[in-house]
Amino acid sequence: MHIKTMPTLYEVDIFYRKVLLDDRINGFFEGVDMDRQIAKQKSFLTMVFGGPVSYSGQDMRRAHAHLVARGLNDTHFDAVVENLGASLAELGVAAEVISEVAALAETTRADVLGK
Amino acid sequence: MSSANSITLDWEGSPVPCVEGDTVLDALLRAGIPVPHSSCLVQARSGPVPAAAQQGLKESLRAQNYLLACLCRPEQDLSLAPPGQGVRITALLTERDWLSDTVLRVRLAPDESLGHRPGQYLTLFRPDGLGRSYSIAGPELELHVRRIPGGAMSNWLAEAQPGQAVTLQGPAGDCFYTPGDPTQPLLLAGAGTGLAPLYGILHDALGQGHQGPIWLYHGALNERGLYLTDELQALAAQHRNFEYRPALLDRDGPLPEVISRDHPKLTGWRGFVCGDPTIVNLLRKRLFLGGMASRAISADAFLPATLK
């Protein structure tokens, strides 16, 4: 598969803007400093693009544990993947690449949701 | 000393030898100087900055001669310093007047130039060492200080007499105008003394002949919280591309909503937001959701130096 590995700031903006506008999930991002969030969204995208970030499953569990405690579940996970797909589509990424990215995101589900 | 293949860097006053082909980072590390920033960012004090060493840096950083030590292969002597230290100088308080019931304008005459851009901030130290940061409202050192009940510095400044000596450190911050695109629409928004840096940026942009529209939003609880209204109205009458919008909470509703009503779409705009941290966060988020690119938004939050 060929996915470019580092998202540009423009791509991060498109995705983060969708997440912040999505009432199903934006509550989890409330009150978080924007600069910090944008850096983290960049890590998120790098990760699902298969790029060079080294988060272990444990790291993913730790990063989201406080969100799981606040009720983070499968529907929220699906919403994030949906926003990811919509962002990539808006950026003109081919459908088969989008499904590869979604499949890569899927591999983190159990860790993110602390299952 | 510099010959064909040896270049001398100056790091905060100490000479650092550099072989041609070396990066600045190589030279600093060899001299045992820890580079103070994980991103290898340093600031040039003098000497030509190779364009390649500023690749990918924000325009505001480039304008302040920041460069990436790991990319910079100097061809001539270069004087460097760690990022964001600024200089420390003394200054005399020359003038003090009230712009409103609670906002004091303080003018300072420095010993030597701070080399600031209007909109950046400095840290002002009293003779006893107490320091607070203030934004710079123009090309001269003009500050707008809100008097805070029980506030150590703001009350001291309110009583200080012309001729009082203070120490200044700076400049810092990346809230300032850069003439990159003279037709880009600019949105300046702040509340309270958040107007200080915006006032500086506005004058700088108009002075540099900015042609695109410039909208300045000044938020306040009510009429009494506004200041410099006559000056701003006069500027708006004089410049067709400048719109002044005072926004009163008790009349117009929250500032981010006032902005959204006027400008539902902000794609392609450049934004500056300043003032109390809560309002700064709300404003940045609103501009971003309106379509402004995250890197096109500069923000300075006036974090209090002490917590309640």
Ligand SMILES: Cc1cc2nc3c(=O)[nH]c(=O)nc-3n(C[C@H](O)[C@H](O)[C@H](O)COP(=O)(O)OP(=O)(O)OC[C@H]3O[C@@H](n4cnc5c(N)ncnc54)[C@H](O)[C@@H]3O)c2cc1C
């Ligand atoms: C980058 C930057 C730029 C700044 N620019 C400006 C500027 O241009 N103009 C300006 O007036 N201030 C500005 N500030 C804030 C300024 O540095 C001081 O914090 C402010 O003047 C209060 O100092 P003080 O010594 O009078 O009060 P302190 O003695 O530090 O505080 C007294 C009490 O008041 C509380 N307090 C502090 N600030 C506020 C506030 N804003 N509202 C309500 N309570 C508060 C404190 O928590 C404390 O309990 C800026 C701050 C930063 C970080």
Ligand code: HEM
């Ligand atoms: C699709 C799978 C997901 C991946 C790969 C992922 C990845 C990441 C990464 C890499 C970080 C940064 C960790 C750090 O540097 O500290 C992070 C933080 C975060 N994630 Fe996720 N994430 C996923 C799903 C979700 C979901 C579904 C939500 C909520 C709806 C969410 C909300 C957050 C929040 C709020 C943070 C910041 C935590 C904080 O700083 O307080 N993530 N995520």
